């Protein structure tokens with residue numbers, strides 16, 4: 104999976120920008136609700152799964168902010184890592200071009 108350049112979340116387009124973590128105070132991602140932008144680390148020396156987990160994390164951050172779930176940050180972190188693992192392990196895909204996504208044997 105490649106990181107898309109935008110997502111539609113709750114009917115609103117959220118831009119996704121790739122940045123160096125040094126430009127994000129050392130974090131692997133952040134979400135700016137006012138600007139509607141998710142920034143994901145583009146560092147060359149990180150585990151290739153980190154940007155994907157960061158994307159799920161920032162999606163949860165976006166939902167948390169918009170719906171006022173008031174989730175504590177450790178819960179957001181746990182949800183992101185576990186949702187990523189379930190989606191990956193089961194090759195879950197809910198789009199329409201199923202031919203590109205083979206189910207788990």
Ligand SMILES: [Zn+2]
Pocket residue numbers: 160164176179
């Ligand atoms: Zn966070």
